[in-house]
Amino acid sequence: MLWWALAVAALVAVPIASVAVHLLAGQGGDTWSHLAETVLAGYIGNTLRLCAGVALGTVLVGTGAAWLVTMHDFPGRRLFEWALVLPLAVPAYVMAYTYTDLLQFVGPVQSWLRAATGWQAGEYWFPDVRTVGGAVLMFVCVLYPYVYLLARAAFLERAAGVLEAGRSLGLGPWSNFLRVSLPLARPAIAAGAALALMETLADYGAVSYFGVHTFTTGIYRAWFSLGDRVAASQLAATLLGFVALVLWLEYMARGRARFHNTGRRAAPVAQRLQGARAWAASLACLLPLLLGFLLPGGVLLHMALTSGDAQFGARFVELARNSFVLAALTAACAVLLAVLLAYAGRLSAHPLLRLANGTVNLGYAVPGSVIAVGVLVPLGWLDNRLAHAISAATGANPGLLLTGGIAALVYAYLVRFQAVSLRTVQASLGKVTPNMDEAARSLGQSQLGVLRRVHLPLLRGSLLTAALLVFVDVMKELPATLVMRPFNFDTLATQAYTLAADERLAEASTAALAIVAVGVLPLIMLSRQIRQGSTYCQPARS
Template sequence: MKTQGSIGRMTMRGVFTAIAVIVTIICVIPYVGVLAAAASGSFETLGQLAQTVLGRYAATTLLLVVLVMTGSAIIGASAAWLVTMTDFPGRRWLEIALALPLAFPAYVLAYGYTHILDHPGIVQSTLRDITGWGPRDYWFPEIRSLGGAALMLTLVLYPYVYLLARAAFSAQGASTFLAARVLGRSPFRAFMSVSLPMARPAIASGVMLVAMETIADFGTVAYFGVQTFAVGIYQSWFTMADRAAAAQLALGLLSFALLLAMLERSSRGEARYANGKRNAPMQRIVLKNGQKWGATLFCLLPVLLGVLLPVLALGTMAAGSEQNLLSPRYLGFIRNSLTLASIAAVLAVVAALVLGTLHRVRASRLTGASLYVARMGYAVPGGVIAVGLLVPFAAFDNGLDAWMRATFDISTGLLFTGSIWLLIFAYLIRFLAAAIGAYEGGIASVGPNMDAAARTLGQDMPGLVRRVHMPLLRTSLLTAGLIVFVDVMKELPATLIMRPFNYDTLAVQAYRLASDERLEGAAAPSLVIAAIGLIPVILLCRRIGTGRA
């Protein structure tokens, strides 16, 4: 006969399993929705797109990804090696500052640099005033271009590579690098032949994250007029009012994103390097006068271009914009942004806890598959998720409303479509991987013996989470919540497509003002988004700053 306690434990285990199943189903819906909508729609519009702009979408997206990956890899890996392995003026604060651009959405930098470098901007206006040249008397690089978009994305995404590469370089033992130096290799050649190959898996993971973020970007490429798949999805949905074509484009982008995700997973899973025991601490390389100032300039330049210059430009613009952040209208934008971000962050942390704990306590193919599906969302652009959710839920709402009208003469309206909950589901799918990653990073330090001891003392699964895991994972869970919170604050394509009527956020307001060429007005909400984004980045920097002195 089962005791009441055992029945209660089975019930709570069932609750955890039910939550995990619900989260997994929510994460799967967009992919099924995109496939169904793409297959059921007419291919006439897609055929027209194939004859006109589809090739341009593919080529531009691929070129943009290659440019941003290359730039991020060079800046991130080189800066990480310099701050980890060498000593130069300003190293201590630059190793922290190099991660700060991660707090800025690329479209925020795009607004700032347009104000600085566009034809009526500060630089070209000053140049014309000094020289007396007319608009056609000189050539100046066009910021609103593919190259400009690649630069903006590189400046905000290289920290992915930098943080992972810095951790990898810090973990390397001194013996292999010193052996290369003893064999006559210069510091640079030792870096290229020893340190860099050993850090390759971490760098490859960072570069793949950069690639996935690049294909997901909409705000920057749309504002600069760069025709990528993300822009094509939005135009098909709103401009052409052809949801089937949008779904077909989304399916193509989804396939590319999942391919990148598989490559990233493969790069992590196949490469193995043995660092050995780090018996002797790595002695920092003392750079000569020219080299040390060159290292300072190299590490300072991304911070200057990715943080200081945009903040200065946006601050100047915001000061003259007459945008009142304390007005009821702006307070509404801030309230909407904070509400969506807070709910999504809490749900993501809870979902990560449930999925991770279930797999830890009762590991099986099903729990492993649930974690894999939950992680896939980070590789999928927000626009694809929006299309994949709206199509099936709109069909459900319309079908239910028609049935209720025919049966009971009652209109149910749109229960899901156009609600904030469907938008929050999109955020959860998109950013749940970040919460799972933070959870797994923290739980790795909790030995299985602690779980066994808790079960021996009669703790069920919720008790294990509440009394053992959560106190030990407080920092990791807080980090997970903050990361999701800030990612939701910055998310633009899903919010643009799925937000309820007259329910705008800071990101939407900034994009709308910038689209109307009201850059000074767009500066104020952009600065608020960046300021909020600095919170988790600074916390993360404090953690990485506790490494080697």
């Protein structure tokens, strides 16, 4: 299995290497010079502002919500424990569409404001959501669950004795949080913020719709508007440098610090809040849930029921079918490859296997637009060579065999999301004791027999979880789909983006609502699994 695992890692590394080669080649021509002189500084500035705002916002909201539901008891706490992850089901570009419709001049908020006050156009100031600040708010609303999930897990895993030791030293609740719990959870918070930043760097739909020019929009423009693949590759390589910087900062945030529980694990005793403090905690948890899920979901549902897509019939079925086929095919392939990689790593501790798994995990940190460029350049070259060879041998023109269908698109999805399924399978496989392998081998089972008869039945739940996660990610993916989809092949994501870009927000609501609905069920299942598998706090009576 070693060579199969190395082959999978090599396929994942091809798009990244393809982008890097164009950067080192230094051949951007007039297009690259034009971009560098006119818009490159804007790309860098907007990207830095987005990253700074999203990092600060997600850390504050995610860590604060995790601390409240872990260490305190207040009305609605049990509901917020799992509901606070639901904004992950809403893609950032869907959030941008709904809030634009809600807050624009002819939208319900400003219309109500003018009716209530008698003001006319130009007589009052109202914030414009289609700005860098508006984009930061959208990203924070949908990405804070990354920090929330990891910070909450870190708070739950710390021994209650550590907090009790802080109290015995005279630390109050805030001092205990700032000087004990927060440093212990710092690696998890940094990892969650890094995930949020990578999603921000990968986004195309929200920033494009808001008119915020970033590297992702620049890549799309260079590829389709200017027709320069080399310039698109060099922009992609620069964006990849931003991703590497985010990963390095996350590593430096962890530093050499290592935190371990030295005593028996026990859940911290939650403090029961009463009166105004209890309702303030409920409101603090309700606000991100309201802004990130309930409000946009309600707006989408209202628009879908009152207006919706005029092509809801056969056209919508076709879009849903395309999305489901891509997502299901990618999920199945991702799970199969994850089992191969994880089981190969279990059988051998060869350094090349660790390198292979690390290469696969790197794919999730690469934006979809970068992967699309990295896939199309080598596959386009190979496609042309194959077509030329077949035409010379048979006299018939076979067309584009790889990039003319969905094969290249599924390949790009696998490069982007294979790490999601691999980490899930690895975590579950690591819980199976090696004694079971040895017992099965002593009964005459081969390595494949052990996998088929022992591990796969035990991993059934984790394999389903991995498949669901990849399925939802593919349903939401927009940049790679826009760049690589075959001619006249649309999905729910591309349909929502196209209609919204044409200012047909009500029609875009049907496809957008379908994407959100598909993502809700897996998130609820995951939240319940986390709840059942974690040690939860018991409220303390005061």
